[in-house]
Amino acid sequence: MHDFIGLFVGAFLVQNVVLASFLGICPLLGVSKKQSSAFGMGVAVLFVIMAASVMTFAIYHNILAPFNLQFMRTIVFVLINASFVQFVEMFIKKFMPPLYKSLGIFLPLMATNCAILGAVLINIDRRLSFGEAMVNAFGISAGFLLIIFIFSTIRERLELSSNIPKGFKGIPIALLVVGIMSIAFAGFAGMGS
Amino acid sequence: MEANADVNLAPKQDLNEVFLVGIIRENPVLVMLLSLCPILGVSSNFVNSVGMGVITGVVILFTNIMISLSGRFIPNEIRIPVIITIIATAVTIMEMLTNAFLPDLHAALGIFLPLIVVNCIVFGRAEGFALKNKLLPSILDALGITIGLVLAFGLMGFVRELLGTGAIGLLVLDLRIFPAEFAVPLFVMPAGAFIVLGVIVGIISTIKISKASKEKKNA
Numbered sequence: 389m390h391d392f393i394g395l396f397v398g399a400f401l402v403q404n405v406v407l408a409s410f411l412g413i414c415p416l417l418g419v420s421k422k423q424s425s426a427f428g429m430g431v432a433v434l435f436v437i438m439a440a441s442v443m444t445f446a447i448y449h450n451i452l453a454p455f456n457l458q459f460m461r462t463i464v465f466v467l468i469n470a471s472f473v474q475f476v477e478m479f480i481k482k483f484m485p486p487l488y489k490s491l492g493i494f495l496p497l498m499a500t501n502c503a504i505l506g507a508v509l510i511n512i513d514r515r516l517s518f519g520e521a522m523v524n525a526f527g528i529s530a531g532f533l534l535i536i537f538i539f540s541t542i543r544e545r546l547e548l549s550s551n552i553p554k555g556f557k558g559i560p561i562a563l564l565v566v567g568i569m570s571i572a573f574a575g576f577a578g579m580g581s
Numbered sequence: 582m583e584a585n586a587d588v589n590l591a592p593k594q595d596l597n598e599v600f601l602v603g604i605i606r607e608n609p610v611l612v613m614l615l616s617l618c619p620i621l622g623v624s625s626n627f628v629n630s631v632g633m634g635v636i637t638g639v640v641i642l643f644t645n646i647m648i649s650l651s652g653r654f655i656p657n658e659i660r661i662p663v664i665i666t667i668i669a670t671a672v673t674i675m676e677m678l679t680n681a682f683l684p685d686l687h688a689a690l691g692i693f694l695p696l697i698v699v700n701c702i703v704f705g706r707a708e709g710f711a712l713k714n715k716l717l718p719s720i721l722d723a724l725g726i727t728i729g730l731v732l733a734f735g736l737m738g739f740v741r742e743l744l745g746t747g748a749i750g751l752l753v754l755d756l757r758i759f760p761a762e763f764a765v766p767l768f769v770m771p772a773g774a775f776i777v778l779g780v781i782v783g784i785i786s787t788i789k790i791s792k793a794s795k796e797k798k799n800a
Contacts, residue, residue: 555787563779
């Protein structure tokens with residue numbers, strides 16, 4: 389149990405997917421202008437990472453590994469992720485049309501979200517057991533949700549501020565803000581495993 | 582948009598232009614802001630950063646060649662899965678080659694190597710350019726983009742390693758520019774990546790804005 393908590397804290401805060409591993413930067417910069425859509429994006433990513441982790445774990449250990457096809461993992465995982473993203477897209481379109489509109493192009497682009505492919509690859513590369521892989525995947529996706537939500541609250545205020553140099557408006561100042569958040573999160577170093 | 586008909590080939594472009602546009606003016610990373618994850622992730626070391634740029638470039642070259650040759654046979658409705666499968670094949674080949682011949686680089690790049698599959702530039706060039714163009718322009722496009730990528734990755738790697746350690750490690754050589762006591766380790770930490778990239782992009786867009794306003798005055 390202690391190991392699971394360590395693993396979760398490590399994936400959630402210490403090795404945060406955005407601030408320490410640099411995954412999922414595109415949706416972070418693209419969908420963070422409004423709190424509600426940032427939260428929706430975070431939840432969608434959480435769902436896809438969890439579902440894809442179960443699926444890729446089963447396929448890797450029951451099909452690819454016994455037949456020595458490990459080198460096929462990248463191709464197989466990308467296709468699995470793309471199908472889950474397609475499913476989430478249809479679900480959100482049907483049941484949450486406003487969210488569907490506000491996410492726009494970034495919803496289908498989740499198929500090429502490196503946080504998702506990264507999470508399932510980390511599960512396999514670190515040779516985690518099924519339980520550990522689930523805890524790790526949950527930590528990673530909860531970490532993404534946390535950062536994109538915090539960042540969107542900062543960014544909503546940033547958009548109103550008028551004393552940013554012209555050239556630094558938009559993406560450059562956003563990157564600097566993420567940098568400062570990353571310094572803050574470096575304070576968690578040493579916790580967990 | 583019909584990609585499977587010859588009539589729909591893009592109008593005859595200047596080949597020079599196709600090659601040059603990706604290097605500075607539409608630099609894939611610093612101007613178009615694609616491929617931000619890998620440039621942030623691997624740029625703490627100059628050599629690894631350039632290596633990542635080159636490997637991504639080879640993947641773009643491979644997919645551009647494959648897509649431009651087979652573009653007319655790919656039905657429009659399923660072009661995305663087809664392109665992704667071709668990219669994934671190229672990435673898998675590059676991953677195995679790096680593992681075999683450059684094991685140190687393979688270890689340093691880690692997860693960012695298989696993640697080239699989901700790099701927006703590779704997909705963007707394949708879907709946005711190679712699908713509608715012939716072989717030669719597609720190759721030139723890939724080479725131009727590669728030079729742009731290597732420039733951007735090299736610049737990021739250079740600035741971060743220099744400020745973070747005071748020296749640039751070139752394989753066996755260790756070029757010390759200033760003593761390590763004056764180095765700021767923050768720049769080789771994750772936070773430094775965001776800050777350096779933010780400043781570089783900010784400087785570039787400041788230059789663009791001042792250029793545009795000058796042109797307005799002259800016009």
